[in-house]
Each structure stands twice: as C-alpha cells, then as structure tokens.
Amino acid sequence: MHPPSQAIGIDIGGTNVRAACVNASGQILDYVTERTCREAPALVARLVAMVRQLDRPGISTVGIGVPGRVDARCGLVLSGGYVDLSAISLADVIGRETGKRVFIDNDCNMALTAEVAIGAARGCRHVAMLTIGTGIGGALMLEGTVLRGRRSAGQLGHVTVEARGLACKCGRRGCVETVSSGTALGRHIAEAGLPTDVTADGLLALARSGDSRAIGVVQAWAGPLRAAVDSIVAAVDPELFLLGGGLGQAACAALEWAPAVSPWYQCPVKPATLGDDAGVIGAGLAGAQRDMLTS
Ligand SMILES: [Zn+2]
Structure with missing residues (x-):
C-alpha cells in the first residue's frame, strides 16, 4: 500500500x-x-x-x-x-x-513534531520545548522520539520553580505555569501598576528604555522561566530549547534579563518558527x- x-x-x-x-x-x-x-x-x-x-x-x-x-x-x-x-x-x-x-x-x-520536521528544530534529535500562552505546555524529544514515559511525560509547565509558590491547577504549588505563563504576565503587569493593555512587545520596549517597573515585571516573568529551562536542561541535556506558543518570541527576548549563569547548564534557547x-x-x-x- x-x-x-x-x-x-x-x-x-x-x-x-x-x-x-x-x-x-x-x-x-x-x-x-x-x-x-x-x-x-x-x-x-x-x-x-x-x-x-x-x-x-x-x-x-x-x-x-x-x-x-x-x-x-x-x-x-x-x-x-x-x-x-x-x-x-x-x-x-x-x-x-x-x-x-x-x-x-x-x-x-x-x-514539537512540526518544529522538528519543518521548523526551528529541523534536523535536531534532542529538543525541549515550552509553549507559552494562557498556560505553559511542554514536550521533549530525545533520540528523535517524543518522550512519553509511563503515559504522559513532558508536562514541563509543572516544573516547580518556587517550593512555597502559588497554587497550581495540578494540585501543587509554584509550578512555572503559575508565574511565567501569559496569564501570569498579565498579573505581574497589573500588580506593577502598568497599563493592563500593554503588549509583551510594548513591555519589553519599556524595559529596554530603562523603565524600572517594566524591568521588574520582565524579571518576575522571565526569572522563573530561566529556572525551569535550566532544570530541564540539567535533566535531559537537549541540543536546542524552543519557546513556542503566542508568547514564545517575547519570552525568548525576556530571558535576556535572566541569563543562564551556570556553565554546566547552557543550551541555545530559540523561538519556535511555525507560530x-x-x-x-x-x-x-x-x-x-x-x-x-x-x-
Ligand atoms: Zn502545576
């Protein structure tokens, strides 16, 4: 056939x-x-x-x-x-x-399957991905195969970044989704007193201009994301880390304010390209x- x-x-x-x-x-x-x-x-x-x-x-x-x-x-x-x-x-x-x-x-x-086939991770065999939107999704490809574990491996939005953090819908506390999702970004913006209609790109432009409130918001959003990325890199050693979803590009840019500091856990982080x-x-x-x- x-x-x-x-x-x-x-x-x-x-x-x-x-x-x-x-x-x-x-x-x-x-x-x-x-x-x-x-x-x-x-x-x-x-x-x-x-x-x-x-x-x-x-x-x-x-x-x-x-x-x-x-x-x-x-x-x-x-x-x-x-x-x-x-x-x-x-x-x-x-x-x-x-x-x-x-x-x-x-x-x-x-x-992730699409990004490896025709997108930003074309030709790669070991890739981690977070999709950043309303929540945070995750996926891992190792040796060219999507990692499944017992049933549902790759739930990377629920990597813990704050042991005593906010309650998550999964039943635990301090998952990266609670502080680095699009929903969390909206909360950080409101708590800082910035206009609630500011876009992620607008926020990043404000931060680059030196606005201290905007820098604080970007750090509150990107800092826990960096912790999650570093933990995942330590666990699976991917050759590429992709950030996708509606806010993937902005999250990549925001990581400039939270650089990887350990020489042990360095991995290129790039935006997904298929939107x-x-x-x-x-x-x-x-x-x-x-x-x-x-x-
Ligand atoms: Zn969770």
Whole structure:
C-alpha cells in the first residue's frame, strides 16, 4: 500500500480550534478555524463537523492535539485544563463518527513534531520545548522520539520553580505555569501598576528604555522561566530549547534579563518558527506518520 500523502490535523487551543488538511511535507492544503467550545459534548460535535468539512479522497487518518495530559498510546485524555475532555474516549468517539483512524496526543508534542520536521528544530534529535500562552505546555524529544514515559511525560509547565509558590491547577504549588505563563504576565503587569493593555512587545520596549517597573515585571516573568529551562536542561541535556506558543518570541527576548549563569547548564534557547500553526501541522504530520506505521 502506498503511504498516505495527506492527513487531517486538529489543534484544540484554549481560544481557537484549528483544523487543516496537511500533506506529508507539512504543507497546509486546506484550513478551518473557529472559537473553542468549552463544553466537551459540543466540542466533540464541532470536531466531527470540521473533519467532515476537510475530508477528501485518500484521507484515512486524523491527528488531534489536546491540551493537558494525554495517553497517546491508549488514545485517552487523562486530564484537561481549559477544555476538559477526560470523560470522553476522544479517539474512539471521533473515529466512530467519521470513519477515520484517530491519533490523539498532547498539543505541545504535536507542535514539537512540526518544529522538528519543518521548523526551528529541523534536523535536531534532542529538543525541549515550552509553549507559552494562557498556560505553559511542554514536550521533549530525545533520540528523535517524543518522550512519553509511563503515559504522559513532558508536562514541563509543572516544573516547580518556587517550593512555597502559588497554587497550581495540578494540585501543587509554584509550578512555572503559575508565574511565567501569559496569564501570569498579565498579573505581574497589573500588580506593577502598568497599563493592563500593554503588549509583551510594548513591555519589553519599556524595559529596554530603562523603565524600572517594566524591568521588574520582565524579571518576575522571565526569572522563573530561566529556572525551569535550566532544570530541564540539567535533566535531559537537549541540543536546542524552543519557546513556542503566542508568547514564545517575547519570552525568548525576556530571558535576556535572566541569563543562564551556570556553565554546566547552557543550551541555545530559540523561538519556535511555525507560530500558531505548529500544533495543527504537527497533528497532521503525526497522524500521517501513524498511518504509515500501521498501514
Ligand atoms: Zn502545576
């Protein structure tokens, strides 16, 4: 059987669901997006409708990137944050409704798959990634393979950076997500008395101009991020560390105010390059790869 050249990729974000027909080179051939339903049954219905809308002859596989802990081998969502699909056998339900083979994985694993295939980590075999948006997602690729551990390795947004820090939705305290996410940046800005509509780029420009409040906010945001990056680098020794998501580029720039000081834990940190499309491209590529393995 010839390997399929196209698959449908879906990326479930906290704000938008993106779906695309993606070819084996990672090119987007067709694309739809809509606001994310926060209610699980309604969201599942929309996912089925998006697959039907993008379906074309030759497509047999759908890859879906899901925020939260995912057991990719079993096709189960273990827990979710902004959209909780853990009560649904997501891969089975979508497969039954559409007649496709469905592969689900954590959304950051999907984004990392795309960045390694055609983005900032092209050609790399050992890569760590954080996606910085509403929360912080994480993924690890070692020896060219996404690290899964027992079920859901790579939950790097929950690396502890402050033992007595803020409560996190995971049940612990001081996870890097609580202080270095986009949500946390908004809180730091408000607490410093800066205009709450200032953008990350605007904040960085203020900091570069010497504004002490802006510098304080950038350090409060980037300092814990540096601690998390250093801890992850110490644990897995990647050749490249990517920061993606809506704030990946800004977070890379903010790390200028929190440089790596230990010669032991140095690793290049770069922004991801596929932007908001990384997840949907990676989901399509992962689906196509899965199809080639099983067909
Ligand atoms: Zn946590």
